Amino acid sequence: RETGCDTIAHGCTGKGNDQVRIEATIATLAPELKVIAPVRSWAMGREEEIEYAREHSIPVKGGTETAPYSIDDNLWGRSSEGRWIEDLEQPPLDDVFQLVTPPERAPDQPTVVNIGFEKGVPTSLDGEALGLIDLINRVADMAAANGVGILDHIEDRIVGLKVRDIYEIPAAAVILTAHRELERLVGTIHQNRFKESMDEQWAYLVYAGLWWEPLRTDLDAFMEESNSMVTGTIGIKLYKGSATVITRSSPHAVYDSQLATFSESGGLFRQTASPGFIELFSLQSRMAWQVRNQAAASEENAS
Template sequence: MHRVVLLYSGGLDTSVMLKWIQDEYDAEVVALCVDLGQPADDFDAVRQKALDLGAVASLVVDAKEEFARDYVAPAIKANARYQGGYPLFTALGRPLLAKLACEAAREHDADTVAHGCTGKGNDQVRIEATIATLAPDLKVIAPVREWSMGRDEEIAYAQEHGIPVTSTVERPYSIDDNLWGRSSEGGVIEDLEQPPPGDVFQLVTPPTEAPDRPEDVVLGFRDGLPVSLDGEELGLVELIRRVADAAARNGVGILDHIEDRVVGLKVRDLYEVPAAEVILTAHRELEKLVCTGRENALKPQLDALWAQLAYEGVWYEPLLADLNAFMDRVNARVEGEITMRLYKGSATAVARRSPNAIYDRSLATFNADASFAQGAAPGFIELFSLQSRTAYRIAQARERG
């Protein structure tokens, strides 16, 4: 290899490997940092740091809009929560990072892509499967899988070579964040018998410290996607940010989650997902209002399958495209407003309205109303229960011999 595109965040792993690749492979490195809405990153500093460490080029790509439009939006329509809990965000970003790395490799005449994933994680699968699909001629290296350093040794390596990093032996967490959420793992988090350490959460206010009064926000949806907040029309990126701010200050979106990785490990992750918690909950509530009972019974099963495929990173799997077609068809009716009440860690739908609601108050009311033929109920019940009653009688007869 002569030139490597390194997916570069400026954190411990990728900063160490930028230096390590140059020394180990005698190769030039193009650092590629992708802005997916990470709230705290100084991208000018990240770009300069890569150049200071010897990169022949340091690129920063603003991909927030593409990420929101092509990855987060389908996840909202699919109510995407892996294993019922984790609102996918890292999993959504990795195929996009890999796609942009392939494009950068073509543009900068690189023959190799490098990433900072470990051999124990999901991201290696997501990134490498995407590269193998889009650019099978490119080589892929994963230095963390090759070197024999743990995080403590990486920190020591960084100190020895004058590489500035923020990780310390006392606080060795692996952090990943983007517009849709933030994850923390490693260190004491791996001890399942211990509660989450207080220094982990940097995005969401602890619920015990959140305001003592609830805050209501009104989310407007069209075609299954949020388009307004409290009556103000917003683009998806800005709307997600504002919802995240409101949810975070009210302690909403902290998740202590045990999950099964693609590679077979069962792990613990701590997630901060304020916007996702509010928007996904609101979306599902509105979806239930406009869908039939049969649709509401089936769609969560397909949502779970969508989340599984996205978690695995098989973004170009035909089945995912098939599911997206179904999600688009259903969400064409998901229009209206949901009022979400945010209070000390909870996000609850407290009001709903939609022009497509399969709801008629005059039919649902317990007050007297002639529009619902209650007198037809006995005949319906007799027919509805016919097979169950027949099967029960037959079972009773068999038990009596």
């Protein structure tokens, strides 16, 4: 609108997710704009795109002799599709990995990283305060060097196709692991169980290009509140493809070592209260078991 544009063109195919994301956003924010999608309109496959680029001297990363991988790169990671990846019986070939060292070639000594969070946002690495972009890049470098962040994944696209992707997500593999562990430490069992379903719903909306869906902003409000206590530090060991939580600390931890010990602790937890709790906790299960036994006995007597 600022430039007087009346048309938007994109190079997405008719099989991918990006066409949905782009055009759903346009239809929401500027429905008057015309959309042109030549690759989709001309029903071009990867080989036809390469041929078109070759004929019109359009540079293609990886060259135009053979169709390259279909690659999406961003700060969070990299996804690769196409070529041998489409053969589900073909194990990953090393030439696809451009970010992450294959685990079998990673160092024999582990690397330990400590990620600090404030209200759910990663703010420090090994005690050094960092901006979010710098922190993500540093974590990505350390994780990638240790073979962490490779995901061979079957994806259900928005348009209904089931495809295979190779993801290289070193930063995500570490930071999300740390964040989830810190959430578990500071949240109640009810918060943590519910949060998993909210994470999945939020991620799907964004994945599907529904950024402007009102539910996304509703969920944002929930995420903001649920992360208000997610402050602390998580230590993670990176070793040959694995990211393992090894230390945890938070001023808001719903954890008391005196209560957690197997020794008599007193305080909020009284072992003598357990029998009554167990009786009530198992009440419906015991009732249902009796009902089933009675029904089975009635059927047996009737026969």
